[in-house]
Structures are given as C-alpha cells and as structure tokens.
Amino acid sequence: MSTLSTVDESALPAARTNDDFGGKSGGRAFCDQAARVVMWVAFVVALIPLVWILGATLLKGGHMLLDIDWWTKSQSGITARREGGGAVHAIQGTLIQALVTALISVPIGVLTAVYLVEYGRGRLAKAVSFMVDILTGIPSIVAALFIYAMWVTTFGLQRLPIAVCLALTMLMIPTVVRSTEEMLKLVPNELREASYALGVPKWKTILRIVIPTSFSGIITGILLGLARVMGETAPLIILGPYTAVIATNLFDGLMPTLPTMIYQNYTENLQPAIDRTWGAALTLILIIFVLNIAGRLIGRFSKVKN
C-alpha cells in the first residue's frame, strides 16, 4: 500500500481502532446470546415429541412389519387373542379411499384455485374464497356428521366406503384449493403477459404456461393434503367401521383402513392386538413418509429449469 501510494499518509485520518466504534455493545451481545439459546431450546423441545413418537412406534411396532404376513394377509378369522395375520386389508383400504378421495378433490380443488387466481373478480370470487376459508376450519367430525346426515338420514342409504370418501373430500378440497392458489400466485404475471403477447388465448396460457410452471408446487400441496386425509379417523369411525377382511368394493359393505384398524385394536387391550395397533400406526407413518418423499422427488424433477 505505502509503496504504491503517492498520497501523503500523514494527511489521512488516523486508522480507526476498535475503541472509535465503542467496542461491541455488551447489551446487544447478551441479547444475541440469549436469543440463540432460546431458539435452540425451542428447537429441541419441538423435536422431542417427534423423535419420541417415531422411536416408540418403531420399537413397539417395528417387529410386526418385518413379518412377511403383515404385507400379504388380512386379519380374517383371527381374534384379538391370537397373534398372526396381516394388515394388507387395511393398507389396501386406506390407499383405495385416499386415491378415490384425491380423484374427486384434486380436479375440483385445482379448478377452484384456477378460477380464484386467473378469473375470479368481484363478489363471486370473494364468496368462494370465504367459503374455502370456512371449509378449512371445519372439524373432520363435523364433515363426517354432515355426510352421515345427508347419506344415511336423508337419503336412507347404507354406510358405504364411498360415503367416507365424500367426507374426506370435504376435508381435502380446501387444502388443495389453498395450496394450489398460493402456487399459481407465485407464477410471475410477466409470463402470462408474454404468452398473451404471442397471441395465445387465456385458457391455453393457463394450461400450457401457468400450470406447468407451478406444477411441482401443486403436486406437493396435493400430496400433503392427501397425507393429512389418510390419517383422518373421525369420518372413518362414523361412516366406515372396521372389518377384518379384505374389501375393495367402494359401493358395498365395509372397508377397513389403517386408522380404524388402530382404533379397533387399541380398544381390545390384549397383547396381540396392542402389537397390531403399533404395527398399523407405524405402517401409516411409513406410507405418509413415502408420500412426502415422492412429493419432494416430483418437485426435483419438475419442468422448471435454471
């Protein structure tokens, strides 16, 4: 510096020392430290129940999942007193009901979100948005009772698996609408305008530009909504009681699911049943975990490139 500089250094102000800045403020350093500690404690406290639940289910239910029968057999003809049998009937039921629920809710939810973001102006849009907000807050048992009142009391129909799907649909639609709406709003308006300026009609712009751009976010939202719906129990207890046998017909009889299997076995209070409770709980956690991973992977392989 001094060899290169032609400036008379004595004319420059003296280099600042730490003292000129007043040193590090003691109060601020203390607050920084305190906030750091509080944050870490909060983090650990939040983590405890999660780790605990995972640990307990793994310890108490893990051995059930290692048995091949768990994945291939139902509980048909096995009493709570006896060991053995599997959970395939409940796994199947949960997957079928989740799939059917998704098939009904995703088109309705995504289209509602498209309406709200791309077309909705004025009173109707406000009303729809308000309804979605209310629907989000409906407790699952209320949704179940509403479907029960309609399906059984009003129409005089049997309790059927499809009625369960309808109740779950009521719970899934608002989450799909909200998450899709957020994702569509994230698509910059410039992209829509760029497309309009090429003489592309609005509907095609939405279908080919807006939705592909937000595709991974929409899928993630749908999968999270689905995961939530899979664990719902209240509609199942009211509309879809447990049965120990494999059932795949949505329009006839009862369909067992993992939550009702957990509930049923929990009430038995016998060791084989308790084992099955933990096993079913772990299976449900695993399925939802896999769904979440799938959501991430789809997000990674999305079409938005940089």
Added chain:
Amino acid sequence: MAKRIDVKDLNIFYGDFKAVEGVSLTVEPRSVTAFIGPSGCGKSTVLRTLNRMHEVIPGGRVEGKVALDDQDLYAPSMDPVAVRRTVGMVFQRPNPFPTMSIRDNVAAGLKLNGLKNKKQLDEVVEKSLKGANLWNEVKDRLDKPGAGLSGGQQQRLCIARAIAVDPQVLLMDEPCSALDPISTLAIEDLINELKSQFTVVIVTHNMQQAARVSDQTAFFNLKATGQPGRLVEVDDTQKIFSNPTEKATEDYISGRFG
C-alpha cells in the same frame, strides 16, 4: 409485411382514472418510433394499447381509435388474440418461459397455437434466432433451458420468440433497461435490422438510445401532477433532438426538466 399504425384521439383508463388523454400519431411501416418521457407519463400504457394488452389489466379500457392499415383494432368484431398475433411485444425484463428449452421458447407462439410439424418448427426456430442475432451463441444447446442464458441473451431470446409468430409490428417496452451496455448495443443493432421487416415501436428512458435507433420520436409528458399523460410532440427524431417545436420537449431533452 409491415403495417402502418394510426392512432386517433386515444384516451386510456384504469377503471375511472384517466391515465392518458388525446393521443394521435402515425407510425409508418418499416420505421422505428421511440416513445420518450418521464416515468408515469403513459408511454408504456400507450404502447400496450397498440396490441390490446392494456385490457388484460383489470379495469383497463380504451376510447378512441387504433388502426393497423385502416383495420380498427378496437372494432367490436376484432379478436384481441388475433391482434396480438399481428402485433408482437417484447417486455422490459426478459421473461422466457422457465419450463421450456431455448428451442421451445422460440417455437412457443406457434406450438401453442397448434403448429405441430417438427421440420417447419425447426426452420422457424433457426430463422428467428438468426433474426435475433442469437443463433451462433445457442445453436449447440437448443435443448438447454432458456432461463439459463445471460440477461442479454434472454432478451434476444424473447425477441426471437416474438418474431417467430411473424408479426407485422413489434412493440418493445424498455427492452434494454435491465441489460448491460454491451447487450444493449446488441439489441440496438438488432432493432436496426428488424426495421427492414417490421414496424417497430420502442419505449425508452434512454434518450441517446432513442436518438440512435429511431426514425421518429414521440415525447409524452403529464399535463400536471395527477393529470392524465399526453403526447406533447411527435416528429422526426432529427428534428426532435435538434430543433423541437415545443418548449417542454426541449427542456426535457436538454435536461432542464420541470
């Protein structure tokens, strides 16, 4: 191919707010017209009425006449989508479609409007990229994402995308304001070439740019704060920058503003 634009007594509104008042001007085919003026005076708004993009904004509406070779763009029977196919647009910030490759970005206008023939599409892609002076830089990576290019390249990609649908008129809304000087130079050279085929209208804040690229310059200003913007003067660029008729124009160009 290029067409003449005639604007007559144009008033532009955002809801009840009158943003621009009484604009009348003519843009000759195969020429470059620059819109200059302070921020918020309605240059971009006027530009967006020339391809009916203004009405995309909720509450946006227009009074008066905009004609393309005697065809009224705001006639009730006129389809805004068809207007936008004839009058292309390049925006302030480069906005390639993030889900598409370079090739698909250029072909987007044709593809989304139903052209499927791959050979034909490839020809258009090459011709448009050459027309936008981008072909040599990207010909080996047409399948790479368009968003991976530099800002200047992205803007030329957007120009290629706009000319790929073979418009009559090309509107540019401050196309260089997000670019460095070298990319700006590349775009300005390109504008000079484009005017042999298209009618070009460009909004710019850069008066040297207006002087460099345009044949005709229109100066817009607000009447007063809170009043609608208006067209103060439109004339040959030479005349506007050497000997403008209006005092306001001279003040603005010479930097003695206000």
